[in-house]
Amino acid sequence: DQQVKQNSPSLSVQEGRISILNCDYTNSMFDYFLWYKKYPAEGPTFLISISSIKDKNEDGRFTVFLNKSAKHLSLHIVPSQPGDSAVYFCAASAENYGGSQGNLIFGKGTKLSVKP
Amino acid sequence: DGGITQSPKYLFRKEGQNVTLSCEQNLNHDAMYWYRQDPGQGLRLIYYSQIVNDFQKGDIAEGYSVSREKKESFPLTVTSAQKNPTAFYLCASGQGIVRMNTEAFFGQGTRLTVV
Numbered sequence: 244d245q246q247v248k249q250n251s252p253s254l255s256v257q258e259g260r261i262s263i264l265n266c267d268y269t270n271s272m273f274d275y276f277l278w279y280k281k282y283p284a285e286g287p288t289f290l291i292s293i294s295s296i297k298d299k300n301e302d303g304r305f306t307v308f309l310n311k312s313a314k315h316l317s318l319h320i321v322p323s324q325p326g327d328s329a330v331y332f333c334a335a336s337a338e339n340y341g342g343s344q345g346n347l348i349f350g351k352g353t354k355l356s357v358k359p
Numbered sequence: 360d361g362g363i364t365q366s367p368k369y370l371f372r373k374e375g376q377n378v379t380l381s382c383e384q385n386l387n388h389d390a391m392y393w394y395r396q397d398p399g400q401g402l403r404l405i406y407y408s409q410i411v412n413d414f415q416k417g418d419i420a421e422g423y424s425v426s427r428e429k430k431e432s433f434p435l436t437v438t439s440a441q442k443n444p445t446a447f448y449l450c451a452s453g454q455g456i457v458r459m460n461t462e463a464f465f466g467q468g469t470r471l472t473v474v
Binding site: 247249252277279284285286287288289292332334346347349350351352 | 365392394399400401402403407451463467468
């Protein structure tokens with residue numbers, strides 16, 4: 244049973260427009276969420292995070308929104324650039340998650356393509 | 360430069376052989392993790408270690424083994440018991456013992472191919 248879901252495997256956006264990547268989760272114990280960016284044949288790199296005590300966190304072109312009641316978060320990239328083309332993983336963490344305290348649970352990723 | 364290093368980048372193994380993937384970090388992180396990535400899948404946790412000389416199974420530990428004799432090192436052995444070992448393996452480290460509430464730092468990954 245997938246606890247972190249990224250239902251869109253791919254997204255294509257024109258350069259300069261907004262990219263919106265979505266993520267849903269089912270475990271209400273998750274209280275910390277992160278987005279990672281991954282290029283082919285490389286390790287993921289951290290992009291932005293949000294704690295459950297907030298509903299928005301912004302860092303430059305990247306903003307993450309959290310809707311706890313809907314168990315939904317989204318990553319907005321404005322404006323999108325061709326260099327943003329990558330796979331984006333949503334991840335969630337809980338202070339107490341069985342025996343795996345603090346471990347990250349990843350979604351399957353969304354491949355973003357930004358066209359010039 | 361601080362970072363996390365995986366080696367080798369590409370690895371080929373004959374069916375039935377064990378192989379060990381290296382992961383070293385100089386970030387002074389307590390926690391280290393091994394993930395596996397398959398096409399169309401998210402990152403799945405194989406093993407993790409939150410402190411030296413201690414490690415725990417993740418979601419897909421069968422056919423794998425690890426050790427954590429030093430804080431800096433967390434090697435992963437893919438044994439012949441792993442039914443489908445061909446994959447991209449990622450090592451990560453993070454701060455803190457109990458809670459990885461900061462970002463994880465990932466290595467560049469090792470692509471393992473069984474031939």
